[in-house]
Amino acid sequence: MSDATMNQKPRRGFRVSRGALPYLLSLPALLTCIGILVPFFTAVAYSLQRYRLSQPWARKWNWGENYLNFLSDPAFWNTLKVSLTYAFLTVGIELLLGLGIALLLQKRTRFNNFVSIMLLMPLMTAPALASLMWKLMTNPGFGILSYFASLIGLHDFRWASDPSTAMLTVVLVDIWVYTPFIMILLLAGLRSLPQQPFEAAALDGVPRLFVFWRITLPMLTPFLLTATLFRVIESIQQFDIIYAMTQGGPGDKLTVFQVEAYLNFFQSTNVGRSAALLMILWAITYILSNIFIKNWLRLRERQRGEA
Amino acid sequence: MEHTSTLEKVLRGTAITLVILFFMFPIFWIFLMSFQTNETILRVPPSIVFDPTLSNYTALITGKLDTAAGTLEISFMKNLWNSLFLSAASVAVGLVLGVPAAYAFARLKFRGSEDIAFTLLSFRFAPPLLVLLPLTIYFQQIGLADTYLGLIWVYQLIVLPLILWIVRGYFEDIPADVEYAYRIAGHSWGATFRKIALPLAGPGIAAAGLLAFIFAWNNFVFALVLASADKQPVTVGALAFVTASGIQYGQVAAGIVLSILPTFALALYAQRYLVEGLSLGAVKG
Numbered sequence: 001m002s003d004a005t006m007n008q009k010p011r012r013g014f015r016v017s018r019g020a021l022p023y024l025l026s027l028p029a030l031l032t033c034i035g036i037l038v039p040f041f042t043a044v045a046y047s048l049q050r051y052r053l054s055q056p057w058a059r060k061w062n063w064g065e066n067y068l069n070f071l072s073d074p075a076f077w078n079t080l081k082v083s084l085t086y087a088f089l090t091v092g093i094e095l096l097l098g099l100g101i102a103l104l105l106q107k108r109t110r111f112n113n114f115v116s117i118m119l120l121m122p123l124m125t126a127p128a129l130a131s132l133m134w135k136l137m138t139n140p141g142f143g144i145l146s147y148f149a150s151l152i153g154l155h156d157f158r159w160a161s162d163p164s165t166a167m168l169t170v171v172l173v174d175i176w177v178y179t180p181f182i183m184i185l186l187l188a189g190l191r192s193l194p195q196q197p198f199e200a201a202a203l204d205g206v207p208r209l210f211v212f213w214r215i216t217l218p219m220l221t222p223f224l225l226t227a228t229l230f231r232v233i234e235s236i237q238q239f240d241i242i243y244a245m246t247q248g249g250p251g252d253k254l255t256v257f258q259v260e261a262y263l264n265f266f267q268s269t270n271v272g273r274s275a276a277l278l279m280i281l282w283a284i285t286y287i288l289s290n291i292f293i294k295n296w297l298r299l300r301e302r303q304r305g306e307a
Numbered sequence: 308m309e310h311t312s313t314l315e316k317v318l319r320g321t322a323i324t325l326v327i328l329f330f331m332f333p334i335f336w337i338f339l340m341s342f343q344t345n346e347t348i349l350r351v352p353p354s355i356v357f358d359p360t361l362s363n364y365t366a367l368i369t370g371k372l373d374t375a376a377g378t379l380e381i382s383f384m385k386n387l388w389n390s391l392f393l394s395a396a397s398v399a400v401g402l403v404l405g406v407p408a409a410y411a412f413a414r415l416k417f418r419g420s421e422d423i424a425f426t427l428l429s430f431r432f433a434p435p436l437l438v439l440l441p442l443t444i445y446f447q448q449i450g451l452a453d454t455y456l457g458l459i460w461v462y463q464l465i466v467l468p469l470i471l472w473i474v475r476g477y478f479e480d481i482p483a484d485v486e487y488a489y490r491i492a493g494h495s496w497g498a499t500f501r502k503i504a505l506p507l508a509g510p511g512i513a514a515a516g517l518l519a520f521i522f523a524w525n526n527f528v529f530a531l532v533l534a535s536a537d538k539q540p541v542t543v544g545a546l547a548f549v550t551a552s553g554i555q556y557g558q559v560a561a562g563i564v565l566s567i568l569p570t571f572a573l574a575l576y577a578q579r580y581l582v583e584g585l586s587l588g589a590v591k592g
Binding site for chain 2: 021022023025026028029030032033035036038039040042043046100101104105115117118119120121122124125126127128129130132133134135136137139141142144147176179180184233237239240243244257258261262265271274275278279281282285286288289290292293300
């Protein structure tokens with residue numbers, strides 16, 4: 001592809017530089033990242049070993065055993081289930097909410113712009129700190145949200161420390177932090193749509209619900225897809241919010257991939273299992289991010305073409 | 308749109324109010340909490356009427372925490388400084404490494420450039436612990452464990468892809484003819500880059516830098532795994548602080564406020580670049 005663009009636009013002025021220069025320019029950045037690639041391959045190796053920090057003498061290659069063990073390991077299936085539930089719930093709710101808010105703020109008025117800037121604040125809060133904020137608000141002793149819960153009859157509502165509501169609590173924090181991201185993306189998308197179809201529909205008196213389903217939503221699909229994929233990739237890897245809130249507890253209620261891998265490594269010092277877990281997570285995100293990047297590049301090209 | 312009914316206006320108004328309430332209330336509440344003593348925080352039912360006190364902030368700033376058991380030394384200011392230093396240094400390194408590379412990818416299309424750019428981008432999406440856990444062992448071996456240098460290097464994982472892809476977009480938007488004309492006039496490649504490309508892409512570079520700073524500041528997991536107490540940024544420090552201070556909730560709240568204020572200020576300052584940066588330039592708003 002790069003060859004084709006070169007033939008189309010011969011830039012003679014740069015001929016001298018076509019040799020080593022571009023490599024020289026990008027080499028430092030590349031080397032920095034290659035340094036990071038080494039641990040990646042180490043992780044692959046770890047995942048194929050029986051390796052516990054507490055028993056270094058028993059370290060040996062066991063090839064696929066860590067992965068095979070997952071098949072009959074209820075803790076692994078729990079991790080998979082919890083991670084998928086978390087990703088599905090957060091992204092699903094954030095999409096609906098984000099789209100709703102974007103539609104509410106679609107008109108370029110001063111008030112709407114002000115609100116959309118205000119909504120950036122949760123997104124700018126570090127997720128780990130956002131968890132702390134919600135921890136203070138859901139404290140059973142003095143938390144304002146626990147008080148609100150008691151007002152509507154939910155006495156002794158224990159939020160993240162209760163196994164039945166722990167997921168709900170971290171999902172809520174995730175929604176608080178990341179809904180603005182989807183909203184901002186969709187708002188930019190909505191405002192960049194061509195106006196003619198909407199004007200024509202308005203002239204013909206087409207009902208607005210029909211306009212939404214048949215014009216707005218289809219035209220917005222590329223943006224929805226980009227936002228969804230981006231968020232799913234991040235959400236299935238969520239660590240900060242969950243670790244800061246409960247460290248994966250109560251019990252194994254919130255042991256998503258990265259939290260489980262972290263606990264495996266530092267608490268049970270089972271390096272092999274930890275690495276194998278992360279490899280599976282990596283495989284999932286690798287597939288998703290490839291789809292995302294392709295989709296995103298297409299969208300980017302189109303936006304540039306129209307600009 | 309013109310004939311909106313009263314009912315619709317009311318519904319819209321209610322919806323917007325609920326949205327603002329949900330997203331602003333936690334910030335508002337923690338802010339209030341940071342000016343209260345434990346005494347007023349622990350009141351049941353909670354109330355927003357209280358005598359504001361600055362004691363939480365003074366305790367954090369002086370590093371002396373008065374508890375029932377005596378005075379406790381806290382290093383929250385050190386954490387704040389670590390955050391500032393780590394983020395600023397990472398962004399500086401990221402810009403020095405990333406901007407020339409971005410220029411190479413945008414202008415001097417070369418064999419394999421797309422593949423390399425993709426590889427760099429894909430780092431952004433890989434699970435961070437995958438590289439962090441082996442790194443803990445390597446860093447111990449090469450003496451980078453618990454050093455600022457090691458942390459700044461690892462921070463490039465988030466900073467570099469961001470800078471590379473945003474700045475690349477800005478370079479691509481500069482018409483090649485402008486640079487070509489300058490080169491024809493007999494200027495060297497380096498001069499063209501410095502005098503033409505860099506100034507024209509300036510706003511983009513600034514935007515990328517600000518956004519990278521916010522991302523670095525908000526990062527949690529890198530320092531959690533690789534840094535010990537005296538190198539920790541606020542995100543990790545605040546968590547440890549909760550356990551250390553026991554039940555000094557007002558100080559925890561004040562710590563949170565001090566930790567999120569810098570990113571809020573930056574975000575307000577750079578808001579028009581945020582959309583683009585957040586979506587990695589996918590949407591030109």
